[in-house]
Amino acid sequence: MEVLAYLIPISLILGGIGLLAFIFTVRTNQYDDPEGDAQRILSDEWDDHPKP
Numbered sequence: 001m002e003v004l005a006y007l008i009p010i011s012l013i014l015g016g017i018g019l020l021a022f023i024f025t026v027r028t029n030q031y032d033d034p035e036g037d038a039q040r041i042l043s044d045e046w047d048d049h050p051k052p
Contacts, residue, residue, distance in 0.1 A: 025031065
């Protein structure tokens with residue numbers, strides 16, 4: 001039972017870090033156009049000219 005005194009705070013800290021990482025990715029607009037990325041993979045247009 002004493003190990004729970006260590007595991008609970010560690011799990012809360014790791015969960016908080018994961019939540020902060022998710023919020024950071026949402027705020028930096030990394031999820032804006034998932035369908036566009038899927039279409040660009042299939043297109044030959046982007047093979048020779050990488051997006052800057």
